[in-house]
Amino acid sequence: MHRFDERFLHVDMDAFFVEVERLRNPRLIDVPVIVGGLGRRGVVASASYEARELGVHSAMPIGEARRLCPNGRFVPPDHGSYLKASERAFALFRSFTPQVESLSVDEAFLDISGLRLHYATPLAVGEALRAEIRNRLGLPASVGIAAVKFVSKLASDSAKPNGLLLIDAGKERAFLHPMPVRRLWGVGEATHAALESLGVATIGDLAAIPEDILVKRLGPSLAAHLSHLAAGEDLREVEPGEGAKSISVEHTYDNDLQSSDEVARALLRLCTRLAGRLHRAGKAGHTLTLKVRYDDFATTTRSETLREPIAAGSAIWDESKVLLERAQIGRRGIRLLGVGVSGLVDAAAPQQLTLEPSSRTVAAETVEKVRKRFGDDSVLPASLIVDRPHKGRGE
DNA sequence: TCTGGGGTCCTAGGACCC
């Protein structure tokens, strides 16, 4: 029997949003397609390979994509249908093995060691998976297989589009070392610049550089991590995980928000959307975070951890207003607002069922009392004091 | 051509506690 040394399989859907659009609109087949925000400040979310040949890539401003690809078909994103396609894809992955770790809507790691009795080789698993995805979902996908987790991801990347690549156990370094270091999972723009300044261009260069030099530039944690990856070492396992850790919504406005009235209305809309998302997920969260991006792109966040988790739109709105005050928005225009919740708990958790008024309700009532007694001028400082949950407020 | 939306993880400092 084959030893199944190569037990990590990474599956990645090709140009996922574009291919889902093509399923319902065949006229998009064989022509350059760009899915992305069509507004003034839109960017490319997904580009077909025909468009990529012309230089279009994801995260590119939509205006530049139009210049590079004037004859392309530009399609606004429909996240609902991508989510449905994603759920079908993941159901299919799990029909092979429950050992599935989701990385995003369109990619996953599978530990296929449990399939050794059903398939002759790891390669046969990859071929079967790709065939099932193509036949059942009508979508192209690429698969990488390796004995080392992150190597399987680089293998699927090298196999794109619509391909399969297995890296034999023991051959990892030969595969990795010629590659640009930027392709390593975790080396982004900033780390790449730091590595470049050390004369590191390829993964092989990275493997050759003494770790203490790396530590000085990148810190001990990242340096050790990258040294291991460059040596083809990665002890991480496939971790199925238990769902999202935070839920957030944000929006970039076509025109900067200027008046406090505009800002308030926009924030209220976001809070309502967030409450809807939480409700559908059956979740509530302990920590609320407000995100503000100004017209100069400077971005700031303000957050507060509450004693009781929140989920209701009205509670999120009340707390968001407090955070907005704390963000000290001056005369600057605002291009983006966001609200999110982390420290998630099930909305059906016991504290939600209690008949006691939540401390949030108590706080809101206190604000109301202060407002009535002392007038509107007192409201801002009063709410700032009352909403600080650790300053011994009476229950 | 000015830079989306949804996430995860890490760092660092201060508060607080023993």
Added chain:
DNA sequence: TCTGGGGTCCTAGGACCC
């Protein structure tokens, strides 16, 4: 009188991913 030290939580920012 010259400042312990370790653990944990919270906040803000930043890098990175798709």
